[in-house]
Amino acid sequence: MDAAARLLAIGLAGAMPDLVSPHLSLAARMTSWSNGLPFWGGLTVLPVIVSMIKPRLLPLKLAALLSTAYLLHMACDTISGGINWLYPVGSFMWGDYYVDPVWWIPLDVVCVLTVYVMFRLMPLRAKVREGRERRTVV
Structure with missing residues (x-):
């Protein structure tokens, strides 16, 4: 995978919380299953497994960067109104309109x-x- 493809994959991973579960309001974001740690954790396991089975297809470093990009999106949402970090298995609202x-x-x-x-x-x-x-x- 060349550098451009890796950057595109990282960019898509960073946008993924909004792509897989679009939300237009803060209330919708608070109940978005894609903006919670449970989904992020499950999603992180998939690239790691692929990188263990086919390291040439998806190096572990790239899998970690994909996961980090997704998590950074959630961190940005935290400072832009907050998210429910444990949705849908629990409730832990955190964040504010810092931006x-x-x-x-x-x-x-x-x-x-x-x-x-x-x-x-x-x-x-x-x-x-x-x-x-x-x-x-x-």
Whole structure:
């Protein structure tokens, strides 16, 4: 899997809580099964199992990054109104409007631009590393 495909997979994993269970209101988010630790835990097990069976298809490091991206989305929802971390098996509401809804779209743009810059810098870093390795071999 090349770098672009890995970044796309990580991005989709980060958006997944909203993709698998869309919600347009805070009340809907509080009862969204995709925004709880139980679903995240179950979802994390699947890529880890795949990475153990087929490590070339899905390296363990990528599986961990997919899980982290999903969890970071939940953390962002926590500071943007809160979530019910234990839904649907329990209730543990946590979070508040630390980030005003007016800033959600601009922050999304910043996140997308950051990933774009990272996508552009990763090949550059690989070339620099390759150049250093060539110099140390000679």
